[in-house]
Amino acid sequence: MKFDTPAATNPIDQLKVVGQPADRIEGPLKATGTAPYAYERHDAAPNAAYGYVVVSTIARGRIRSLDASRARRAPGVLAVITAETAGPLDKGQYNTVRLLGGPEIQHYHQALGVVVAETWEQARAAAALVQVQYQEAPGRYDLAKLKNAAAVAPPGFGGPPDTARGDFDGAFASAPVKLDATYSTPGHAHAMMEPHATVAAWNGDQLTVWTSNQMIDWSRGDLAKTLKIPKEKVRLVSPFIGGGFGGKLWVRAEAVLAALGAKAVNRPVKVALTRPVMFNNTTHRPATIQRVRIGATPDGKITAIGHESWQADQEGGSSDPHVNQTRLLYAGANRMTRTRLAKGDLPEANAMRAPGEASGMMALEIAMDEMAEKLGLDPVDFRIRNDTQVDPEKPHRPFSQRQFVQCLRQGADHFGWSARNPRPGQTRDGRWLVGLGVAAAFRGAPVQTSAARVRLEAGGLLVVETDMTDIGTGSYTIIAQTAAETMGVPLHHVRVRLGDSDFPVSAGSGGQWGAASSTSGVYAACMKLREQVAGKFGFDPGQTAFQDGQVRSGGKAFPLAQAAGLVAEDAIEFGKLGEQQELSTFGAHFVEAAVDPYTAEIRVRRMLSVCAAGRILNPKSARSQVIGAMVMGVGAALMEDLVVDKRRGFFVNHDLAGYEVPVHADIPHQEVIFLDEVDPAASPLKAKGVGELGICGAAAAVANAVYNATGVRVRDYPVTLDKLLAGMPQVA
Amino acid sequence: MTARVSFEVNGQRRDLELDTRTSLLDALREHLKLTGTKKGCDHGQCGACTVIVDGRRINSCLTLAVMHEGAKVTTIEGLGTPEAMHPMQAAFVKHDGYQCGYCTPGQVCSAVAVLEEIRAGVPSHVTPDLGDRPKVTAEELRERMSGNICRCGAYSNIVDAMTEVAGSRA
Structure with missing residues (x-):
């Protein structure tokens, strides 16, 4: 099936199964320890x-x-x-x-x-x-020393290493209000x-x-x-x-x-x-040094925005596109980005959840917070003032859907943002200093060719086979929901078999493309199966309804189970809709942090993400994707740091005691709101991915909340108490 | 060097002759083929290997199998099956208290033991007053569960699942 025109009304829109918060179909296997992982295949x-x-x-x-x-x-x-x-x-x-x-x-x-x-x-x-x-x-192990020798990054999955529009240098030099700040992010495991x-x-x-x-x-x-x-x-x-x-x-x-x-x-x-x-x-997310420059008019319109990134990798390695979001997120007539890649000898750097935006947003979204403060504007308002409904580099190119402003507004309302004191270091709750922080969430919505096979078995059981993987993302369940909806059967009549190279080749799990792509492939195979079933019963496929296990056309009906034995295989192939329009996912993160005024211990107290990411195929598992990404954002903000031994060239803290990730006690109750959205340009299911959106910007929202609590701006992640202590405000 | 050891696993007596270096975790996973208990770090840093031994949760990677002569071991397989889940397992499914599922057996074993610990009046670092019995609060659950890492970040849902189980039992 080719997908080269926006999706019209189709069987998915019934939303009897798709869009419902179904429990994971493989959940009981996981909860009882009976799901077999690789090392456990005594059976095989x-x-x-x-x-x-x-x-x-x-x-x-x-x-x-x-x-x-x-x-x-x-x-x-x-x-x-x-x-x-x-x-x-x-x-x-x-x-x-x-x-x-x-x-x-x-x-x-x-x-x-x-x-x-x-x-x-x-x-x-x-x-x-x-x-x-x-x-x-x-060997070469110190990014700060390698930075000046870094070369233009080879063009990779993230686009060209240099982008420019208008006259950035001139506009930045003449901007009435400007920020020029450098941020650093460490390697992550x-x-x-x-x-x-x-x-x-x-x-x-x-x-x-x-x-x-x-x-x-x-x-x-x-x-x-x-x-x-x-x-x-x-x-x-x-x-x-x-x-x-x-x-x-x-x-x-x-x-x-x-x-x-x-x-x-x-x-x-x-x-x-x-x-x-x-x-x-193995591989890790590379450390970065990033310089962000923003120039604006006194009323907060961005006139110049520039983002440069430096990273290092082994000979032959590629770069993460940390500047990607800066090309698309905010308006501004004069803009530039640069990506530079040095050669180094630490272990191989490579993709980790939202490669590019995850690190890039850590810098850009602190910069936006800093700029709002310089302008005397609320940081939510500053972002809204610089919304754009078109690709700022190519204004003829609209976003297919862009509810960024709605995410910010609804989140601010829900979180009680109006209570935030714009003056940092002023708000107390008992002994604690308390602050609120906001950041945008942004991530692209890529898609990949994806195939599947569906087979009707005796008794009306529908078996789906594809080499798609479920890495905790919920693939088993959303694929079952897609097949059930398209064929008009209940969810428990579907069996999903994944992760075997004997099955048709899918998009796989990466780059936030898995959900939209793999369900589209299953949809394509099911639509082909519908044609075969209709043909078997002598129906016109276009005039045949598949509902409640029945196949109906022109007053006649047959049980779907009577078509047992039929098999269909197809792939979804995506055309150029993603070139004519920008397909992206948006969100806004809100965080409340408390900081101990004497020890600078940081506690995250509340977190909210509002997301607009196309049709949400399963709100339960999609929400889990987002809260999990927010947890990883807390890790990036406050603790995760692959510490480099610059003499011997290795990551020193190479276990789970030394490399700290968030634990239960670090994470408060988390809320997620999905805005109503369908994106017909994205896929036949009008869905996009959401697994990586939640990490993009989450760390910056935490860092901005800590700043609002303390008045100490840390530009070198992670934000740890040793970096806060010297600047902590005097408290009574 | 090998040694004989006998203990009870999920109510069944098991007699093993093991290399004395074998951890309880590897005895379960490799010798008894009870692979529900997971190896995440093998260093007591992640909690994926949590099992309940003589009523108390432990990291099975940090103890040698031969040290448990006569012990009663409960693993995730002993709590329930996909067809007949333990209430905590069912609550994890309902509240989506997992994603990839690898830390889940350890989280579930810990969660079951944590509620018992609170019921038995065992205090924690965050118990406000050691003179009072600890209560099932989100703060207590988070503190007591912090030896079980979930990299997928299902913490908020796990607390919801545990709170429901604790409430329905009260």
Whole structure:
């Protein structure tokens, strides 16, 4: 099915199932511990041997010698595989650095090999016996020092590295009110709860991996490419994924090593990364330095807006588009953005939830708060004054839907924003200093080709198969809702099978495109099935209704179950609607923070997000996506910080005790309001994604609330008490 | 080196001969194939491996299996099944107290134990007065649940689920 004209009225608009807050259909499996995750596939690959990964303890250099002889002789050991013994390997298309290092070492904790043994305890003990001598080389680890040597970023998924319209320099120089501020954000770790894990088994030259991966087809291709075998010889299965956030978009070392290990010992092998290895072995969200310049008239109209970003990555890496939102969010005739990428030697930087906007909004939305204060304007009002209904760089290009102002207004009303004291550091509640903060939320609404197969089985059961993944996003449920609505059956008559490369290729889970794209693919397959069913009963498909398990046309009706045995497969292919109009999602975050005046301890007390993101397919799971993203925003604001050892080149705090993420006690009750919206230009379901919108701007709203509470402006995330203490106001 | 150990898991006696280095978590997941208990960090930092041993919740990754001779272990599988869920499991489904589901068994085991701890009068860091019995407040639940990380950020929903279960039992 081609989607190249805006969606008209279609079966989804009945909203009998779609749009309802259904419980997750796989929920009971998760709540009872019976959902099988990758490392747990005793059923699929019994008698698996255990692999333990050996990693580099230097960041850059060469292996002088690697002695695995003691490990090979250790109890229970079946094989030790290193670059020397692995045979020739390629590098995946989506990987920047090689997944098996040696003799050259590219980063700290790069995998150097795997020890395979009868038990995990034996493999771990033997791995500690592998003796490696290194020739260490100097590396580049300090972004502040690399910044000036940073090159123009190669054009990537985020658009061109330089954009300009009008005369930014002239307009900024002559602006009556201006802000020129530099912000920094540290690296972030995905820190999903399930470590990267794979069970691999060979049957002749056919490899099956049960793994934890967001993008089945990408990773099937990349695993095949890495192992230098044909893609069709690889089957990748990933029905349950214990969190990804972008960290499982790619094949990682454990999958390659499990495959190599299983080949070597001629039986299934399972490998999981240990938690302390994940932070440096895998990918992370890159640290940034960002400069934001805003010029405005005294009445608060932006006349010039500029955003520059610097980051570093390994040779061959790409940049996150941190300036993206600044191209689209606010009006202003004169504008510029620049993205610069330096070469560095920390572990590979790559996508993490809302790559680009998540970090970019952390800077831009503090800058907007600072600018509002300079102008003497309320920060909600300042944003509303600079709304635009067209792409500011290409004014002929409208937004398909843009309820940004409504998000701000409704949120301000609901949150009690009018009670905010614009003078910071003034409001007390008992011993606490209290502040309110606001920030915009903005994220694009990309879509990808996505296919599915639907089959009517005996008894009227509808089976949907697609290699789409559910990483906690709710894919199982919204896909079932889509199929149920389109075929006119109750939700419990639908079975959804996901995450298997034997199924039609879907959009996968990434970039906030999963929900809109994968449900569209299922819709396309169901519409094809409807044609077949109508044909079977001799009906005109255009004049046939599918309701309550019945197929009706011209006064005749048949049970849908009578069409059992029919199978349809189709894909949604998106045309150019997203070029003619800007498809984006919008929101507004409101936060109340309290700060202890003596210790500067920060407590988030209330959080609200108002979102406008097209049709919400399931308000229950969509709300969970947004509150979860807000939690990650609190982490980015207050605690998450991959601390770099600039001498040795690694992330020091590489476990869940050192790399702090929000826990229960950090998070208050959270509210989410979805504005009524359908976006016919977005997809047949008139839906867009919402999984990443909630993190964009959330951190800045927290930082702005802390500023309003204390009067101390921190431009270097995370906002921790040591950065506040010196400037805290005197209190009685 | 191996050793024999016998304990009860979900009401069933289990006799194992284990490498003495085997954690209780790995005994459950790899030897008894009770994979509902999750390994998130293996260092006592995340709570995904929480099980209830002799009525008390513990991180099963931080204890060796052979230390539990004669113990009574309850895992997530012992609380309920998809067809017959424990009230806490049902409340997690109703309130969407999860997303990816990986921390969920640990959250559920912790949540069940937390309500018992409050009922038994065990105070926490946020209990206002040690002379009073602790109450089921959102603050108490958040404090007591803070050893169970949910990176998907379902905290607000988990507190709702626990509050409902606590209320319906009172």
